[in-house]
Amino acid sequence: MYQSFIGLEVHIHLLTKTKVFCACRSAFGDEPNTNVCPVCMGYPGVLPSLNIEAMRMGCTVARALNCRIPEKTWFERKQYFYPDMPKNYQISQFGSPLGQEGYVVLEGRSINKRVRIKECHLEEDAGKMIHTGTVSLLDYNRAGVSLLEIVTEPDMETGEEAELFIQQLRRTVRYLGVCDGNMEEGSLRADANVSINLPGKGLGKKVEIKNLNSSRFVRLGLNYEIKRQGNLLDQAKTVTQETRLWNENRDQTEPMRTKENAQDYRYFPEPDLPVFTPDQAFLASVEAALVELPASRMRRLEQDYGLSREQAELICDEKALADYFEAAAAAAKAQGLDTRDGAGRIANWVLTDIKHILGREGMALSSIGSFRLKPQWLATLVVMVARGQVSMKNGKQAMERVIAEDREPEALIREAGWEQLSDPVQIGKVVEAVYSAEAAVFVQARAARAEGNQKRQRSLTAYLVGRVLEQTDGRADPKIVGAQIELLIQTP
Numbered sequence: 001m002y003q004s005f006i007g008l009e010v011h012i013h014l015l016t017k018t019k020v021f022c023a024c025r026s027a028f029g030d031e032p033n034t035n036v037c038p039v040c041m042g043y044p045g046v047l048p049s050l051n052i053e054a055m056r057m058g059c060t061v062a063r064a065l066n067c068r069i070p071e072k073t074w075f076e077r078k079q080y081f082y083p084d085m086p087k088n089y090q091i092s093q094f095g096s097p098l099g100q101e102g103y104v105v106l107e108g109r110s111i112n113k114r115v116r117i118k119e120c121h122l123e124e125d126a127g128k129m130i131h132t133g134t135v136s137l138l139d140y141n142r143a144g145v146s147l148l149e150i151v152t153e154p155d156m157e158t159g160e161e162a163e164l165f166i167q168q169l170r171r172t173v174r175y176l177g178v179c180d181g182n183m184e185e186g187s188l189r190a191d192a193n194v195s196i197n198l199p200g201k202g203l204g205k206k207v208e209i210k211n212l213n214s215s216r217f218v219r220l221g222l223n224y225e226i227k228r229q230g231n232l233l234d235q236a237k238t239v240t241q242e243t244r245l246w247n248e249n250r251d252q253t254e255p256m257r258t259k260e261n262a263q264d265y266r267y268f269p270e271p272d273l274p275v276f277t278p279d280q281a282f283l284a285s286v287e288a289a290l291v292e293l294p295a296s297r298m299r300r301l302e303q304d305y306g307l308s309r310e311q312a313e314l315i316c317d318e319k320a321l322a323d324y325f326e327a328a329a330a331a332a333k334a335q336g337l338d339t340r341d342g343a344g345r346i347a348n349w350v351l352t353d354i355k356h357i358l359g360r361e362g363m364a365l366s367s368i369g370s371f372r373l374k375p376q377w378l379a380t381l382v383v384m385v386a387r388g389q390v391s392m393k394n395g396k397q398a399m400e401r402v403i404a405e406d407r408e409p410e411a412l413i414r415e416a417g418w419e420q421l422s423d424p425v426q427i428g429k430v431v432e433a434v435y436s437a438e439a440a441v442f443v444q445a446r447a448a449r450a451e452g453n454q455k456r457q458r459s460l461t462a463y464l465v466g467r468v469l470e471q472t473d474g475r476a477d478p479k480i481v482g483a484q485i486e487l488l489i490q491t492p
């Protein structure tokens, strides 16, 4: 068996309104080459200027990954020639990136591991090449868009760990509101580095799988490479240090090029941008942007509301969903329900019916904040069910009407006549009527009881309870109905 080493380089598009070194709009999907200017096109004599929001967002991610922000951070030029890069160099960070030496803890079903973050650096994205037939088209709208690169140490060992890293990072940057995490649109892309070696021999010769645009491909690509490299070493062959691509149609990695090293890029300090020295006010604004992160929120939801691990995980997957849940739980508590009882009921409604309805209406979980069923209204429904004021069935039916009619549930339930019937005298009248209409069934039920045939007695009782519920449009409290029917069977 070999030891494997995986390090990731993840690029995220920061949600700044403008590009990182010029005032061009930063947007996905605009008409090609409309968001360009002399600065991002690299005309001679123009000067870049740093977008402070990009620096702030970058530093916020760095802090969320437990990185240190250095006293001074600056930019370098990374030279290379490629048609998607009009300046022939990329402004990036090399000597003192904005975030250094952090870590994250991977927490999964069977994974619990600390992964060191080597650095986070801010740079500009390149343009986009579109190859069609014999020509290649260039769209420079993306050239100069704020990009944060997060580089880990080679601390992961399996494709599954790397996949979890990407998923956790994606959730974190979405919580922070600095990246939409949309991997299909390229807002979050990963390069995965992997090597294997005999145990105790340290790092092996590294292969980089470039431009992975789904966390699943990260897992598949890495596991494929670990196997491929293992086969080579088994045959006493050597692994070539190279860059490969994941071919999603053939489920394999394929060679792309042999990789240049840092020296080939001839990094040197960007002369047109001053060194950035974060002051107290800047650092304070970074700390202020650090919201409660998904991992600690999950833990808090488990402890404070008594949710299961799985419930907490599902609810915390989206910040908006967790916000909605907490608002509803607080409202249920304000209406007098015990915190844990209310929260447990709300979690059930949210994770089953509400998720289902959002899916049906084509709404993303992240937009639950604008869902017509306000958290307070959900709380009212849950509280009314908990108190037996409305049956579960009618409560769910009322929820649909609340959503369709955009109105408050209590009055709606009253007007629809869906309030639960729990007056024993009123229920008794309906039970009497069913007793006359179903006399034969009562006889059978008594016989079953006399024979000690519990199963048959139960099913006959259930039938009779059902008849009473039918007569009351499902409003009669089934517990009270059941007790009255039982009594009639026992005492002829």
Ligand code: ADP
Binding pocket: 005, 006, 007, 008, 009, 151, 152, 153, 154, 155, 193, 194, 195, 203, 204, 205, 206, 207, 261, 262
């Ligand atoms: P490069 O200069 O080739 O970009 P870096 O040192 O910047 O290399 O590392 C890039 C990524 O590759 C990092 O995530 C790092 O953890 C990972 N890495 C470096 N060496 C190895 C190796 N031998 N095996 C696996 N991953 C590695």
Ligand code: MG
Binding pocket: none
């Ligand atoms: Mg590198």
Ligand code: ZN
Binding pocket: 019, 022, 023, 024, 035, 036, 037, 038, 039, 040, 041, 144
């Ligand atoms: Zn521009």
